[in-house]
Amino acid sequence: MEKRTIVAVVVFAIVAVFFFFSIFLIHPFGKPGQVNMDDHIIANTQNETGTNNGVTSTVFDYRGFDTLGEATILFTAVAGVLMIFRRVK
Amino acid sequence: MNIIDVLIEQSPALIIAIPLLGAFLMPLVSRINSTLRNIFGLLVLCLTGFFVGILASDVLANGPRLYIFGAKDLAVPMVRILFEVDSMSIFMALITMVLAFIALIYSWSFMKDHDGLDKYYTLVLLLITSTFGMELTGDIFNFFVFLEISCIASCALIAFWISEGEALEAAFKYIVVSAIGALFVLFAIGMLYAQYNALNIATLANVLKYTFLDKIILVLLLVVLGMKAGLVPMHMWLPDSYGRAPPSVTLIIIGATLASFYGVLRVIFTLYGNVLSTTMRFSIPLNVLVGWILITLAIISIIVGVAMALVQSDFMRLIGFSAVTEVGYMFLAIGAGIAALGTPYATTALQGGILHLLNDALDIGLLFLVAGAVYYTTKKRSLDDTSGLARNMKYTTVFFVIGFLAVAGMPPLNGFASKFLIYESVYQLNPILSIVAILCSILMLAVFVKVFYAVFMGPELPAFKNVTEAPRSMLLAMGLVAALAIFIGLFPNLVIDALVKPAADALLNHAQYIGTVVGGI
Amino acid sequence: MDVLGLSELLVRIILGTLGLATFGIIFGLFYKGIDRKLSAHMQGRIGPPFRQPFRDVAKLFTKENIIPDHAIPWIFNLIPLIGLIATISILLYLPLGGFPPLFASGGDLIVILYLLIIPSLALVIGGFSSGSPYAIIGAQREMATMIAYEFPLAVLIITVAWNLLQKGITNVFLFSTIAAAPVWNQVAGPLGFIGFAILLVVLLLVTPAELSKIPFDSPEAETELAGGLLVEYSGRNLAMYYLTDGVKTVVMASIIVALFFPYNLSAFIGLGSYTGIIIDVLFYLLKVFLVILFSVTLIRVAIARLKIDQIVYTYWIPLTLASLVGLILVMWDQTMVQWFS
Amino acid sequence: MIEYIPFIAVVTMIFIGLYAVLFRRNLIKIVIGISIIESGVNLFLITLGYREGGVAPIFTSLPPGTTYPAGMVLPVPQALTLTSIVIGVAVLALMLSLVMHIYRKYGTLDVRKIRRLKE
Amino acid sequence: MKRYVITTIVCFIIYLLLTTGSGNDVLGLWSYIEMLFGLLLSLIVGYAARTLFIKDNFRMLNPVRWFLFLCYLIGPFFVALAKANLDVAYRVITGKINPGIVKISPGIHTDLGITLLANSITLTPGTLSVDIDEKTNDLYIHWINVDKKALEKKPVDCKYICGNFPQWIRRIAE
Amino acid sequence: MIFDIIIYLFIGIGIFFNLLAGIGLLRFPDVYTRLHAGTKCTTFGSLFLIGSVILIGLKLWWEKDTNGSVLAIHSTIALIAILLTNPVGAHAIARAAHRSGIQPAGAVIDELQAKPVEKNEEKTGGD
Amino acid sequence: MGMEFLIANIIVLILTVVASLVAVLLRDLLAAAVAMAAMSLLLSLEFFILQAPDVAIAEAGVGACLSTAIVIIAIKGTKRTEDE
Amino acid sequence: MSGMSKIVKTSVNILFPLTMIFGLYVIAHGHLTPGGGFQGGAIVASGCAMIVVAYGSKWVFKQINEKRLSTFESIGGVGFITVALLGLVFSTVFFGNFLAGSNLLFGTTPATGSTGADFNTGGVLPLMNFAVGVKVIAGLFVIVLVMAYASSVKEWDT
Amino acid sequence: MIDLLTTYLLVVIALMLCSILALIRVIRGPTAPDRVVGVDTINTMVIVGMIAFGVAYREVIYIDVAIVYALLSFISTLFIARYLEGGDF
Amino acid sequence: MFSLESGSGFWNPILWVLIFFIAFLLFYGIRGFGKSTYKKDTDQTKAFLSGNQEPSAEVMHVKASNLYWGFTTSMKTVYTELRKMHTGNASDYVLWFVIILACLFLIMGVM
Structure with missing residues (x-):
């Protein structure tokens, strides 16, 4: 076994152990601790945004700017792919 | 409520919206005419620059400014995305603006003979937008x-x-x-969200308690953003990509890298600002720990960057490695500023680091522009293949000299001003730091003297007998950067008073940042 | 900024520059003559007269100013001048002859450290720009040497400043501060003294390299490289380098004097104004002479030239270690004294 | 323990992906590894947003007897995940097109052989 | 143009099916604005898909064919599907197989017809359409339990494979 | 009551056939036979499972619950989609498997083997 | 939390993890792509089970269909086996 | 050039409008049912990818080229940002939902609580959905199309 | 009336257990088409599972997801088949 | 005025530039006394090679890679390690990232 593999395995194990430790400190599955932001969204999504779908209202209204970024990401990727596959003179 | 107030109020959104709109329109515009496309790109940037300018004037005068997307005022839990522009953000935005503007001017001639330019301009505008976004967002x-x-x-x-x-x-x-890094950032954001049910930096900073999870999050964010900023030993992508991208692009990528560096600052000073100086484990305050971690990595960056730059034979790759060193200097200053938080020299170190951020962008950028000009005229990358260009490319040579002296921190150029502040503050933390910094700065000089010899001096090879000077727009771009470098070198205190000191104060005064959001309900 | 202050500043700048340039050149060449004479005597020769360097300069001005084919004319001509001017400008920040520096708040030790690079850099670029392989090899050696000796120099400067800082003194990088609180007075115990002594020795050893003198003169290496990095220079350009060399000698000696021996006789023996000043100046000149004697003349006569890798090795390993030891000793000084008392 | 099963799955997936990136030599395998990490992170976000016994935060045709907001899962992580998914596909497409092009230039997909840029 | 209209109408019908229960303006099932938007979207889809959806003929416009198709689905097809599954169950449990690939010439000439037939064959007992001859519309069938009798004649007679499906298909799609 | 029994029956049949598909996938020797199990059984099983859902939807509709109509219709559409795509997918896989050189295990006859590989396809494609 | 829900959840999660493991471990890249499709599919079901139909649709459209498609296109553009 | 077998092609012909109308349905009903611009766009783009795989990318390139698709994508992006900017104009904030509660197009507000589907709600959200939908359709389709074309052409560069 | 939630959740569990068998085929499958068959089977089971889950929670809108899946899972199968056929895309 | 203060020292670029400018004028004048002409196109403008025949420009050109030969050879051990570190392997890039992650986890986790 070469040196790189040993180092990689050790480091991998350390990071994995820390991740495993840390996830047990998150709230248990299905019981979120604080929910005030999300409850606010659910409670107000109909009268503020006039939308029945809470997720869509989050995506396009409350966090609409993220969605703009998301659309931009796709646009960027498309531009990148088109650029990579362009025909060079 | 006159028009300029309205414009200032809307400018955080428009700074993002205008280049984005420009990017979306670029494929349509570039179908018409290539000159129109270039003009359109510059026009979009000019407009953005106008808004950055008025926003900067306002923020520097009146303190942080909020912009809430989608609503006029804040709801009680911070559900909406908001931009919080303080002096540090606007400082970064100004740097980005300058770099972007120069890159576009430079591309006018440099990219003339290439195809796929509509995509190029689109992507450049998008990159600029994203850099602005990273810098302004809250x-x-x-x-x-x-x-x-x-x-x-x-x-x-x-x-x-x-x-x-x-x-x-x-x-x-x-x-x-960067994809893996970004995914780890997302993981960290998920953990933050799970704990505090908030995504707003100010809100999070207000309630952050420094649990074990917060430690994990801090490490994840620090390491990823440090990697994106180019810290050794996670720097290896940096010379690769800097060395192979078109130089005009490299200029903007430097801006993006600096935005990652800004992210580090934001995470440490604002997100963890409350717990930074109050948390104590084993009688070591958190700020000392974080500061020394950064300092260690920074010292390694400085040494490795310059040592590797010394043996490179590819022009742009060499500059890439020296960029690693420059990043090391910034982290050194910031690390010292964090480790000694509260002392006067910590403020000096922070100011030095922030000024060095500006200088790094300008100097490394200028060197890349020169490298691009050399590549443009000779089509050669390797330092072994070029020689004697100073005979025919006088202006480029002068700009290169300015650039390399600035990078090496020779007086009276801008690099010296910031390095001066760094040397004269970090030695108070530990003298070794200053010594290494000085030494590597001189090694950097050696590196660039080698480049100077290899590219611009030496015998005139027959292949380069008929080399002509770079086109005018490239010279203009280089001249602008060089003029800025000289200006900052000659009047560093003006720049520090006008931009750097407010930025450093904004970083240190995280209570104001948090209070603008949390107190402003 | 009032007009009067500005005009006064301008007058100071102009007159100071002119005066100190004259001073630097005259005494640089003078010390050069003494040096040559002394070393000749030590080797059992008679040697040239003291004013030989002045004659050399005068002669060079009448010679042809040849620009080789492979050189790049504008760099080739400009660089010697810049090196000389940068060296001259250092003089304005140094305490000379018992007087405080002319522009004490214009630049400090770090600035001087960097300004000292410029003459060496001028030599290097001049060598490169002349296009001769010999000159290029010489320039490369000069560069390597420069990298090598900067480390001990930086350690020294930072150590001095740090030590002052620990005593609660501000503006520690200024010569005026250092003159007011000489390093030897700031040590608490024997460790600090030893540390500074080591650093002094290191600085004395750095000086010949800074001045490209034997045994660290392999960039010039007149005997083997046929003139070294100045091989293609002639006429007035060479004269510029010649002057630079002289002024740099004064500068380096003054730095050593200012850092380690900032004492003045006048205060010590209680003499009045004018006599005191004259005594101080003379004492200063003596100090400078002694420094040059030890660090240039004696070493040059006693030791043969080192190879380039030996130079780099010498500076990177023994001298660096020595300076670091000095630094650590100085850093421990306070603590140790507290322990034992 | 059983309440943390989804989180364990998340971390396992992340590390499976990381394993692929660190130890596999094929570029496409590395890309697949990144894609798996991304899936793991997405699953993490969704898992954070789940509320016991909740239904999706969509009011249309809500099943009878649902209380809100306590009876609905959290919408924000879902919004974040949507963004993340699109980012994932964008990155995947770009990486794969690069891989295709690299193969044309280098003639191999072995990550150990694709290192002209070193030192 | 005709294709466009037909495609649009089909899309509109699908859209209406999808949006059942959106309001009670029309038949208690749809709202006006929903129908308006449905029409708009159907026009877009109809434009995009007009050359694909209907290739060459319009004989599927005949409602009788649709009725026949429905009959076919509920009648012989469903029975065959059920039989097929029992057959597979039998073979899964016993493991008795005797496979082979045979060629049949069902004599159907339209694309839609051959597609319907191939799909039917795939879902009916012991057979799976593997390949098709693009010119002659001959199907190559993977047969899980090859009947020795059928192999005497080449190409294999359709009735061993798919019973009277070709007749149904011919009535529906040709 | 009778309705419930029908539902349970449907569910039972559906799950049985899906299970059969799984077992068939494991037991059969080659791709083609596995396709038989994977396609037919899952389609039939889904038919019954979705059928049960449709029945529930229809019942709800009968009880004046508009959700029921949506349930029924959408489930039907899903069923139609499954019925359309499954055999085509099976065909595509079988054809691909044969073209990639996989022989049917223990085949008594393989008439496709003799057929020259698709020269005509080049001409007919693209209409 | 109903027991059935939890069991379904766990089974799907285990299947997802196994599929991702398969995607990483198989030498044949096409098989890895197939396993990735399976993983995406099961992940989508998991999203669905966790009451996130929006995300499930997105994952279905993007992860299970388009990602697989472009991975396969990329394999087609390069080569299929992962040779050491 | 070649494409898949006739059976597949015919099935795809039938499925394509179905997928497309379903995708558009998902886009249009983003504010009511699960889905939205991205999801629906991905569905339609997958339908287009279906065409690509069934008929071959060369055939598809004859029908539509990537420039046109790129234009469509730009139009989608511009539309999205324009709606956001209209928010700036009409409601003084970027991304302001100026149509919600205005009783104009999409302007009705559903009653608080569980209500049935009402298409005429959501303010600017349906408009944004459509813009993003157009963008995502064109973007994902062009990715698949270009990559497929590049993988099948041996000499696409230099 | 039957208990929809329990019944259909059990259906989902049963389907998932069936798909374990299919996944084993995906893992073991000696050739790529075998794996594709396995994935195809999982596809159908997942679609049915989604519908069952939708009924279990009485969320009619969940059925849409199943339709999406029914339409789209076919496409990845087609891509793999096209690759195996050896033709160009 | 225009002075950069770090708390430990000063740096006034304007002052230096003024000094430089004045000294430049002075010495440019002094330099002007020197002889500025020389005989062109003679052997003295050729590079001085101890009288050897001057080779062509390509041969005379000292390559940049060889420039700091003295320095790099004396630092050989360091450079061997550094070069080994920069493998150019994308997996190694990620590995370094994970290594730093692990180190910081250990440091911060213990603290």
């Missing part, structure tokens, strides 16, 4: 989104010269590294 997930945009746009631009396999290789390495 929402951590939004930061991640812009980080991703900048990753993807940078990657695509690095691969612009697709006929060179190395460019593709560099782009691939970059995207692998």
